[in-house]
Amino acid sequence: MTRNHVGSARAVFDPFPISKFSQKDASGGVSLFSAQSSNSIKISQKKVSTKIVSVMATPQSERKPSTTGSVKTGMTMTEKIFSRASEKSQLSPGENVWVNVDVLMTHDVCGPGAIGIFKKEFGNDAKVWDREKVVIIPDHYIFTTDERANRNVDIIRDFSHEQDIKYFYDIKDLSNFKANPDYKGVCHVALAQEGHCRPGEILLGTDSHTCTAGAFGQFATGIGNTDAGFVLGTGKLLLKVPPTLRFVLNGEMPDYLLAKDLILQIIGEISVSGATYKAMEFVGSTIESLTMEERMTLCNMVVEAGGKNGIVPADATTFKYLENKTSVPYEPVYSDGQARFLEEYVIDVSKLEPLVAKPHSPDNRALARECKDVKIDRVYIGSCTGGKTEDFFAAAKILLASGGKVKVPTFLVPATQKVWMDIYSLPVPGSGGKTCSQIFEAAGCDTPTSPSCGACLGGPKDTYARINEPQASVFFLVCVSTTNRNFPGRMGHKDGQIYLASPYTAAASALTGFVTDPRDFMH
């Protein structure tokens, strides 16, 4: 894999880096948008465990072309995507440009509102700009008796039929998802599996985790109903070109870590607003070694740092994944060597340890082993973040290695129908041919349920595995979850205590009934 053009990832690696964030100011790194400087001030007040930050080098300040001796104005890959989509040869962060949208995705929660605005603004008889570029995926509130939720699926179905939408992944028989061959499940995973994510393109979706698709080297971000209504009618949207933060992740990934640990590390470092309005570009030898699903996990949670988009350069891994998934030609783009980055962070992955984000914020980072005394009540494995095939493989691997039984209810919610099938059919690597479902059953987990967003975001009261009650005891219900957010009330009851973790850590915790470092079950 030669990606020298991404290059210049100067591995400034200080064995004893001091990464207190007050240095961010000293470096003069925050320069493009003075309004953002307040972030640095706030971050410097955060209490960050020094055990953890010691693997991250001091952020490097912006490198202007003039300082590199180049006369050509380099662009980041995010800027290049904007450049192509806006038909401008050159642009810089801060510019507002009209971009042509390649794919617009919406789902059952925001689709009805976006459709309402589209009809109001463009007329009742209006047609969407391109019936093949609108992807509509019911996934949020599907297996519920909530009448309004059911009605919302009807609304997107009626609209899809009326507009002859080519990619509408319908579900009608709620009693048995397998009776619905078109039904996929969680939109961000389905988009990838169905070939809607392609390098160099612009993907917008009415969901904040649309940024997941940045794993494919494209610009992908979440928008609201009103913007989506505009895109439905025009295929365009006015967007501001974001400046880019670059994260260089080097070193061999220890076998007890997953991409979830990497992104929790980064969010813990820069805070839940550290990347607000910014692109987060991930490069380095570790990133190159990640599978597509792991890259998706990484990009999925950039919004938890406030990021506008996350992006990973496309490479052989990307192209291989896309084989036989799409017939649409695509053209990858890469950051120039002279590209300007607002800041650059260098992380030595080999020194990281399994992490969690404690309640009630995704940046409330701690080492899993620091939380070993936290008694838990349940474990949840699912969502766009942690409900992919490889996430279940990872959980199964820990359960199998222990040979034991889970001590707390362990809920498994495959993201999509394909993931569900993989759980029941694919042999877990190194298991001697056992499937995830066999391993889960032997360990005493709940039977994998119907694919959907499930209880990741609470949802209607009858949602499977939703936190409906604070525990009857004096303590609040504690859940270790492979999902993405742990704000109060995220999974239902607002007193629920959610520890975000990797599938390894979640499975290890299920086995002990406490937050547990997965290394306890590895050799």
Add this chain to the structure above:
Amino acid sequence: MAAATSFANPAAFSSSLNHRFHHQKPSPSTATFNSTKQPLFKPLISQSTLAVNPTVLRHASVVASATPDSSSSTSAASFHGTCYVVRDNIDTDQIIPAEYLTLVPSKPDEYKKLGSYALIGLPASYETRFVEPEQYQSKYSIIIAGDNFGCGSSREHAPVALGAAGVTAVVAESYARIFFRNSVATGEIYPLESEVRICDECKTGDVVTIELEQSLLINHTTGKNYVLKPIGDAGPVIEAGGIFAYARKAGMIPALAE
């Protein structure tokens, strides 16, 4: 105004807020406010008009007072009311928990209902309820917040719920990107930024006035004044009347047939 999603500087709007009902063609000056036929100042504790017509509702919730004798072309909008104070990182699940997302904002009766659930996800440490039980609107028309207000999901239900509850403006130290853009896009609330952190100095129930023209927040209860940040580059879009009006003005999309 939708374009503001990616606009870096959420800030005070020095001219009129345009609503999403752009076909009324509000001029960038006082026309918007004059057309609302609202009292010049929103009564401190009264509920805004509980109109079924979404257009009227919209105007009721984004009521702003225009100087009655303003003969100049510049607008002089201000918001007056009691404030509700929250801290940092108020995410969209706290503003409108996911179980209420089945309500579709573009349906008038469901829009109204969203207001009754505004900020219902705040933890119990917030002892004062934002919206009383059985009520559709809050007695607090201005929210004062810390950092990163509206982080989390892209749900437009969040600014809509606040607007439906009668909130006219939020003054925060900073915003999450999508929430800011959605606020502008929908015209539900003014997402204003303060120069300094004021959520530590104001208390729920304080009587405040926001003077948009002067980019000023006045806390009448404490007697302190605070400077708001000037408008960012969302300005041209806001002044045009939002992403739809902006695009129509530019000839990118055709005018709405009336």
